[in-house]
Amino acid sequence: MNILEKIDELKNLVQGNKIPATGRSMINVENFTEQIDEIKSLIPSEVSESEGIIRQKEAIIKQAEDEAKRIRGYADEEAVKINDNATNKAESLIQNAKEEAYKMITNTEIVIASKNAAQEIEDKANKEAESIIEQGKNEANSIINDAEIKSEDRRKGADNYAREILFSLEEKIADTLGQVRGGIDILDVRKETSVAD
Helix, strand or coil: CCHHHHHHHHHHHHHCCEECCCCEECCCHHHHHHHHHHHHHHHHHHHHHHHHHHHHHHHHHHHHHHHHHHHHHHHHHHHHHHHHHHHHHHHHHHHHHHHHHHHHHHHCCCHHHHHHHHHHHHHHHHHHHHHHHHHHHHHHHHHHHHHHHHHHHHHHHHHHHHHHHHHHHHHHHHHHHHHHHHHHHHHHHHHHHHHHC
């Protein structure tokens, strides 16, 4: 039985023993005190529930961080692969351009024209290589940025979820404690009335 159910029992105990036309109730003080003690014993379980929610939040954050690390690791690996592929392709283009330039120089009688053409080919290859490397870097940065955004979104989602649960639990406990305090006040008034009588 939870605290709210015990509070309802306490309320029924008070309301069920009203003295007609007096606005007062005649209750068994010993029984009432036992009910209060049972409510007090249940409060630690509510606190334990809040601690469980905090642990759940920490587990969600830990999971989000692990997922972020995994995504970041994957992004880093992809970035390395893209850069390696771009570098290899660029080196291959430059090597082919040099070989083509050498063939043109050695196989033609117009040496100057061949050198100019070779230089143009090499320049073009260098530009293509730079473009490929730049594109690879941009793709790698995009993957890393997406991974960081997803990680932050999951972390924020976990924080918001835990905050909502804890706010709800806080309101519930505050309301319950207020009802318990009201019951204790009634008991105190009853004792004072009994002593006065």
